[in-house]
Amino acid sequence: MRLPCHRGASLIVDGMPTPGTELIRAMAAGDHEAFTRFYDRYAPLVFPLVLRVVGERADAADVLQDVFWEAWRTAAAYDSARGTPEAWIVTRARTRAIDRVRAVRRRSETFVPALDAASAPAAPGGDVAERAGDRALVAEALARLPAPQREVIELAYYAGLTQSEIAERLEQPLGTVKTRIRLALARLRELVTLP
Amino acid sequence: MSHEPFETLAAIYAVGALDGDELTQFEAHLPTCPACEAAVRDAEETLARAVLTAPPQAPPAAAREALMRRVTERRDVRSRAWLRWAAATLVAAGAAAVFAGTWVAVRYEARLGQMAREMAAAKEALREELSLDRRAVELLRDPTTRVVDLRGRDGAAAANGRMIWNAAGGGHLLATGLPPAPPGKTYALWAIARGTPRPVGLFAVDANGRGGHRVAADTARDAVQGFVVTLEPEGGAPAPTGPIVLTSTR
Numbered sequence: 324m325r326l327p328c329h330r331g332a333s334l335i336v337d338g339m340p341t342p343g344t345e346l347i348r349a350m351a352a353g354d355h356e357a358f359t360r361f362y363d364r365y366a367p368l369v370f371p372l373v374l375r376v377v378g379e380r381a382d383a384a385d386v387l388q389d390v391f392w393e394a395w396r397t398a399a400a401y402d403s404a405r406g407t408p409e410a411w412i413v414t415r416a417r418t419r420a421i422d423r424v425r426a427v428r429r430r431s432e433t434f435v436p437a438l439d440a441a442s443a444p445a446a447p448g449g450d451v452a453e454r455a456g457d458r459a460l461v462a463e464a465l466a467r468l469p470a471p472q473r474e475v476i477e478l479a480y481y482a483g484l485t486q487s488e489i490a491e492r493l494e495q496p497l498g499t500v501k502t503r504i505r506l507a508l509a510r511l512r513e514l515v516t517l518p
Numbered sequence: 519m520s521h522e523p524f525e526t527l528a529a530i531y532a533v534g535a536l537d538g539d540e541l542t543q544f545e546a547h548l549p550t551c552p553a554c555e556a557a558v559r560d561a562e563e564t565l566a567r568a569v570l571t572a573p574p575q576a577p578p579a580a581a582r583e584a585l586m587r588r589v590t591e592r593r594d595v596r597s598r599a600w601l602r603w604a605a606a607t608l609v610a611a612g613a614a615a616v617f618a619g620t621w622v623a624v625r626y627e628a629r630l631g632q633m634a635r636e637m638a639a640a641k642e643a644l645r646e647e648l649s650l651d652r653r654a655v656e657l658l659r660d661p662t663t664r665v666v667d668l669r670g671r672d673g674a675a676a677a678n679g680r681m682i683w684n685a686a687g688g689g690h691l692l693a694t695g696l697p698p699a700p701p702g703k704t705y706a707l708w709a710i711a712r713g714t715p716r717p718v719g720l721f722a723v724d725a726n727g728r729g730g731h732r733v734a735a736d737t738a739r740d741a742v743q744g745f746v747v748t749l750e751p752e753g754g755a756p757a758p759t760g761p762i763v764l765t766s767t768r
């Protein structure tokens with residue numbers, strides 16, 4: 324099964340696209356133009372992730388700035404043999420976004436992230452229409468996971484809970500949570516790997 | 519750690535959900551195991567590609583403007599940092615040619631980007647376990663910083679060390695698995711430059727075999743090519759006399 328790849332679409336906008344790795348190499352050499360292109364290419368791709376994690380648009384814009392500032396500053400340390408530019412920027416964006424959420428959570432200790440619509444078990448039948456706005460932020464690959472797997476990914480990757488916190492939250496044995504995460508990753512891998 | 523469930527641990531680690539002892543053990547295991555490292559990388563690639571199947575959404579234009587302004591203002595500083603980095607890389611390349619393949623650092627330099635990701639966790643762990651000050655974290659953020667692995671030798675085969683080193687900012691040694699120094703003895707750290715060790719400090723280890731030492735920058739000196747730790751009489755020595763317990767060279 325193949326998913327539409329929005330990344331591909333944005334690459335075409337550049338005309339003959341410079342590979343992301345080349346842009347990062349140029350950034351490491353202090354090339355502003357390369358950084359502008361890097362931002363224009365990747366910011367719209369990671370912004371939905373950051374927004375989904377932190378919730379507020381203004382906060383998300385803040386985090387996004389930090390993420391790209393850090394990318395600019397550490398471009399020299401990027402090694403294409405150790406990961407794609409996509410993984411480089413997405414991993415960083417997710418980490419910074421979670422940092423922000425945790426900092427907020429520490430400030431208000433009683434705060435418990437709500438199980439949002441997307442991570443609640445899917446109602447049988449169509450739930451698409453009523454959550455159209457929310458769905459816009461949900462990665463399509465995640466939406467294709469079985470509900471129990473999607474739930475653990477939502478809670479870990481997007482809400483920043485650890486496996487023990489998830490087990491407690493879902494009232495499931497830790498082993499079950501571990502297995503679900505492993506299965507979810509394996510399934511996602513199938514979904515995003517081109518044949 | 520039993521190695522059997524490593525794929526599961528790698529997946530849980532990649533989604534940021536590993537915790538407790540499992541996290542500590544896995545993070546200690548990760549740098550030593552190419553299979554686990556590859557599994558984590560693979561999971562991160564999968565997650566990135568999955569995330570990017572969400573429809574793109576333009577961030578506020580103000581964010582772009584602020585960022586570009588910030589970059590422009592810092593232009594001169596940034597260029598100098600790049601020159602420093604280039605110079606350091608050339609020095610490292612030269613050293614590697616001389617001390618055939620002795621720079622484990624080159625590999626770890628490449629990992630610095632990835633390490634930014636591990637920073638949040640590492641920051642707290644380092645602070646608690648090794649009482650590192652903010653400076654070490656600052657060093658790790660600097661692209662000119664390299665991380666040099668030290669391996670145990672002689673009577674301390676189980677020892678491991680890591681040197682966070684920045685030519686301009688100095689460095690931090692983190693050592694684990696060292697036996698307590700015998701009475702009257704202490705551990706000494708040496709920086710190798712032009713093939714000659716120069717003393718950069720003495721340190722002790724705690725009951726868990728952990729020790730650390732902050733090294734001040736000395737830009738007037740020749741570029742550092744590596745580090746060794748030896749066992750020396752209390753009070754130190756002008757040149758190494760005791761056995762080498764940790765070394766960044768093979």
Ligand SMILES: [Zn+2]
Pocket residue numbers: 521524547551552553554555
């Ligand atoms: Zn392993």
